[in-house]
Amino acid sequence: MSNLLWRLMPGVCVLCRTRTGRPLDLCAACEADLPRNVDPCPRCAGPTPVPGGTCPACQLAPPPYAAAVAPFLYRPPLTRLIHGLKRGNGLLEARVLAHLSLDSFRTAPPPDVLVPVPLTWRRRVARGYNQAALLAARLARPCGLPVDYRSVTRVRHTAPQQSLDAASRRRGLRDAFRCGEGLAGADVAIVDDVLTTGATAAEIARTLLAAGVRTVRIWAVARTPPA
Ligand SMILES: [Zn+2]
Ligand SMILES: [Zn+2]
Known part of the structure; x- marks a missing residue:
């Protein structure tokens, strides 16, 4: 408006x-x-002993994505905005969350294209929309970037991640995504609402890199705080 x-x-x-x-x-x-994610690890957006420095986990085993940005923590009252994004039609919350996250996401050099984390078609039909796509659409104009809604698809839905150990999570996610050839050579920012374990982000990143994407970074509004 x-x-x-x-x-x-x-x-x-x-x-x-x-x-x-x-x-x-x-x-x-x-x-x-709103709870801010202050001085996180630039690689995974998680907590780190040295403010703004790479965390020990990423030093030991770096994730396949080059960077992850999550300006907020998934705690009340931010959780209410995320819940709102997934119910009703989500438009108002997408607008607010995109606006609040914009400055954190806009770092140099910019990516070439935004890719929302896809839902399975079954999920999308049930909800009526993909909340990550709503966010990406709201980020596109102020960032001056295109959104690619089609190249990456989700072939399977997976069990809620927090109930699984890391190995089961990884197994459950294998081959969950497909990527077409249209993104080869591009620097891609994956857009999502909440970064939980990073397992989904890592699996998408692996799929994109295998399809010839040059670099992958994660733009999530919030990350789950450590338990
Ligand atoms: Zn890290
Ligand atoms: Zn108020």
């Missing part, structure tokens, strides 16, 4: 329902309450 329209119709906060008085449907007080 244009700024002029926003002046005529001020935003209403998605969390506390007050008028925000600014062109965003989140008030400044609620924004200040």
Whole structure:
């Protein structure tokens, strides 16, 4: 919506329902309450003993993606925005979350293309949309980047990851994704709402790299805090 329209119709906060008085449907007080992911590991967006330094796990066994950015932690009240993104139609939350994450994602050099983490068609039909695709669509214009919705597909859905140990998780995800040839040579940013164990991100990254993609980075709104 244009700024002029926003002046005529001020935003209403998605969390506390007050008028925000600014062109965003989140008030400044609620924004200040959102849990930030401060000085994470640049490779996996997880906690690290040296602020902003690569964590021991990534030093030992680097993930297949070159970098992961997650500006927030998946804790209340941010969880409410993510839940909203997956229910209703998700448009309002996608707008707010994309806006809040933009500065963290826009690092040099930019990627060539955004790729949302795909859902299986069954899931997409059940929900009516893919929340990662909504986010990517909202990021595309301010980043000046195209979104590729078609090259990467999910062939199988997998069991909820947190209930599994690392080996079962990896097994369950093997061959879960397919990538066409259209992305060969590109620097790709994978867009997702929440980065949990990184196992899904790693499997997509492996699939993309095997299809000739040059580099993969992960752009997630939030990461799950350590247990
Ligand atoms: Zn509010
Ligand atoms: Zn790390």
